[in-house]
Amino acid sequence: MAEKKPTYYITTPIYYPSGKLHIGNSYTTIAVDAEARYRRLMGNDVFFLTGTDEHGQKIEEKAESLGLDPKTYVDQMATQIKDLWKLLEVSNDKFIRTTDKDHEAAVQAIFEQLLAQGDIYKGRYEGWYSVDDEEFFTESQLAEVFHDAQGNVTGGKAPSGHEVVWTDEESYFFKMSKYADWLLNYYKTHPDFLIPSTRMNEMIKNFLEPGLEDLSVSRTSYKWGVPVKSDPRHVIYVWIDALSNYITALGYDGKDSTNFEKFWPANVQVVGKEIVRFHAIYWPIMLHALGLPLPEHIVGHGWLLMKNGKMSKSKGNVIYPETLVERYGLDALRYYLLKAMPFGNDGLFTPEDFVDKINYDLANDLGNLLNRTVAMVNKYFKGSVPVFESGVNGPDMDLEQTATDTISRYHELMASLHYADALSAIWRLVARTNKYIDETEPWVLAKAEKAGDDRRLAAAMSHLVASLRVIALLLQPIMTHAPKAILGQLGLSTEPEDMQIQQLSLADLPAKVQVVAKGTPIFPRLDAKAEIDFIQAQMTQSDKQKGRAAMAAAADSQWEPENVTLDLTKSAIKFEDFDQVEIKVAQIIEVKPVEGADKLLQFRLDAGDQQNRQILSGIHEWYPDYQKLTGKKVLAVTNLKPRKMRGQISQGMLLSTEHEGQVTLVIVPDELNNGDILG
Numbered sequence: 030m031a032e033k034k035p036t037y038y039i040t041t042p043i044y045y046p047s048g049k050l051h052i053g054n055s056y057t058t059i060a061v062d063a064e065a066r067y068r069r070l071m072g073n074d075v076f077f078l079t080g081t082d083e084h085g086q087k088i089e090e091k092a093e094s095l096g097l098d099p100k101t102y103v104d105q106m107a108t109q110i111k112d113l114w115k116l117l118e119v120s121n122d123k124f125i126r127t128t129d130k131d132h133e134a135a136v137q138a139i140f141e142q143l144l145a146q147g148d149i150y151k152g153r154y155e156g157w158y159s160v161d162d163e164e165f166f167t168e169s170q171l172a173e174v175f176h177d178a179q180g181n182v183t184g185g186k187a188p189s190g191h192e193v194v195w196t197d198e199e200s201y202f203f204k205m206s207k208y209a210d211w212l213l214n215y216y217k218t219h220p221d222f223l224i225p226s227t228r229m230n231e232m233i234k235n236f237l238e239p240g241l242e243d244l245s246v247s248r249t250s251y252k253w254g255v256p257v258k259s260d261p262r263h264v265i266y267v268w269i270d271a272l273s274n275y276i277t278a279l280g281y282d283g284k285d286s287t288n289f290e291k292f293w294p295a296n297v298q299v300v301g302k303e304i305v306r307f308h309a310i311y312w313p314i315m316l317h318a319l320g321l322p323l324p325e326h327i328v329g330h331g332w333l334l335m336k337n338g339k340m341s342k343s344k345g346n347v348i349y350p351e352t353l354v355e356r357y358g359l360d361a362l363r364y365y366l367l368k369a370m371p372f373g374n375d376g377l378f379t380p381e382d383f384v385d386k387i388n389y390d391l392a393n394d395l396g397n398l399l400n401r402t403v404a405m406v407n408k409y410f411k412g413s414v415p416v417f418e419s420g421v422n423g424p425d426m427d428l429e430q431t432a433t434d435t436i437s438r439y440h441e442l443m444a445s446l447h448y449a450d451a452l453s454a455i456w457r458l459v460a461r462t463n464k465y466i467d468e469t470e471p472w473v474l475a476k477a478e479k480a481g482d483d484r485r486l487a488a489a490m491s492h493l494v495a496s497l498r499v500i501a502l503l504l505q506p507i508m509t510h511a512p513k514a515i516l517g518q519l520g521l522s523t524e525p526e527d528m529q530i531q532q533l534s535l536a537d538l539p540a541k542v543q544v545v546a547k548g549t550p551i552f553p554r555l556d557a558k559a560e561i562d563f564i565q566a567q568m569t570q571s572d573k574q575k576g577r578a579a580m581a582a583a584a585d586s587q588w589e590p591e592n593v594t595l596d597l598t599k600s601a602i603k604f605e606d607f608d609q610v611e612i613k614v615a616q617i618i619e620v621k622p623v624e625g626a627d628k629l630l631q632f633r634l635d636a637g638d639q640q641n642r643q644i645l646s647g648i649h650e651w652y653p654d655y656q657k658l659t660g661k662k663v664l665a666v667t668n669l670k671p672r673k674m675r676g677q678i679s680q681g682m683l684l685s686t687e688h689e690g691q692v693t694l695v696i697v698p699d700e701l702n703n704g705d706i707l708g
């Protein structure tokens with residue numbers, strides 16, 4: 030009977046499909062992918078789960094703003110996210126969507142069980158709610174509180190900066206308070222349940238010690254969610270729905286629970302720091318209430334920050350992984366993300382650092398080592414790698430020792446998800462190997478070879494090839510192309526059975542190896558200035574193109590169906606405020622009056638979008654001959670939240686001028702392209 034491999038279950042959070050994912054979200058997935066790949070190489074039977082968190086008010090509103098029903102919207106987004114993971118060569122074993130029917134059924138059953146047990150009860154929720162964070166706050170938890178002239182609280186902002194709204198509705202609650210002591214005790218007896226340990230202290234100090242409040246777990250104010258089976262006016266609040274994915278994906282409470290029995294409890298669940306609370310407090314309590322064992326570790330990682338803070342569209346500092354992969358290759362991105370984020374802490378993305386890491390670490394240190402090695406083996410031994418022999422050259426033993434130390438340190442670090450440190454360890458070996466060339470001076474040894482002694486030169490070459498082999502093998506969880514490219518240039522096998530890393534040493538170098546006749550750079554050197562400018566431009570452009578949700582909300586209140594011309598207020602506004610408005614060149618494809626609304630004209634426009642855009646404008650009285658407008662190019666504000674007017678959706682606003690009561694559309698020259706952005 031075949032030996033049973035130890036199982037290993039690892040998960041990412043499931044992503045909100047509320048917008049295009051950026052390199053910050055990609056970090057979480059790539060980090061988990063690296064661990065899954067590492068564990069497979071170490072002989073584990075791995076199950077790697079990722080997916081999408083598709084319910085909730087935020088998604089419902091986003092879909093509505095695009096004029097789509099939520100299901101159509103999340104279907105499109107899930108496809109987009111799956112495509113991204115394919116591009117990043119993410120090796121997940123399953124992609125769960127919270128709209129999967131079996132997941133929904135299992136969530137309903139979980140809710141009913143907790144209700145029947147008395148862990149969930151019905152009450153009323155009164156408090157501040159942030160739609161963006163899908164989270165409730167007490168007044169004291171708010172980062173900012175707004176008051177009216179009488180000093181009454183009228184609103185505020187969550188710690189994330191998102192606005193909160195007052196909510197008062199019937200809701201089911203989970204009796205978290207009942208389990209607070211149990212959880213505190215669990216933390217004490219399992220000190221590495223939540224890592225890094227600083228996060229555990231935060232949980233204790235901020236949430237458990239002040240007293241855990243019961244959690245609202247249902248809503249009646251929106252529909253896009255899993256209905257409570259016994260009370261379908263309520264939908265199950267996103268976190269109960271979302272957290273359950275980690276067990277429903279394995280078939281918990283479903284038809285086939287083989288995977289659940291095989292893989293649960295998870296070994297590691299990786300999450301960003303802002304959602305540690307849900308995973309280290311609510312999730313263990315939920316599992317405990319269901320009588321299930323807890324995951325071995327929850328790992329809370331930091332954020333990938335930009336110079337001006339967290340990546341966000343409204344700050345114009347978003348960078349998308351597709352852009353970087355297309356231009357610099359996948360390995361460069363995977364290497365960068367895992368190197369730039371120290372374990373548990375925040376990392377900083379700058380175009381300068383990204384380009385530097387490619388140029389110095391990859392092109393220079395690693396790439397040149399390979400080029401020089403291949404060139405020397407060709408020059409001195411006609412491409413044929415000499416048999417590995419130890420202790421011939423002075424620095425041989427030291428290089429071998431560095432390799433041995435690197436390998437054991439690497440395993441320790443990879444097993445605990447310390448990728449940046451694991452990469453530093455590998456690069457110490459890279460540096461040691463480069464130094465080995467300087468020390469042995471093969472070009473000097475080559476002269477001795479002519480004098481009849483080639484042992485030292487042979488040992489030098491085999492050490493270089495052996496070291497590069499180890500480096501390539503260790504890089505496999507991080508990079509998906511370079512390891513094979515390196516082994517290929519060295520003439521080494523890339524068959525999976527020859528790429529195992531469980532037993533590794535320099536001395537394992539296979540015999541009769543022939544390097545390629547001419548190596549090619551695996552990481553070409555970049556023109557630093559040009560590439561920094563390129564990345565910088567992408568960051569600004571992506572912001573402009575994608576529109577800004579914040580602006581849509583602000584514009585909401587200004588939209589009056591009967592008054593659609595822009596009212597330019599005289600007071601000064603900040604540049605950033607103006608920069609929030611997205612104005613595009615749009616060509617009028619069709620224009621007609623709106624039935625029953627004598628002031629309104631209905632425009633169909635090509636603003637460079639995939640589909641035509643419809644905008645209603647109250648300018649009929651100034652354009653009795655509206656047909657003449659067809660084909661003209663005008664300016665449209667395109668990131669306003671769409672509005673319904675007279676039963677018709679309007680996706681933006683046309684710019685016009687007003688002079689002594691006469692309103693005129695701003696017509697722009699034909700040579701401007703549809704979709705061009707004003708700015």
Ligand code: MSP
Pocket residue numbers: 041042043044045052053054056057082271272274299300301302303304331332333334339340
């Ligand atoms: N849907 C919830 C998770 C539910 S899990 C049961 C969610 N989704 S999210 O799309 O907002 O975030 C998913 C992950 O992306 C989180 O781990 C979050 O920390 C991570 N990141 C988002 N921006 C990030 C950075 N800038 N840097 C690093 N990680 C970031 O929360």
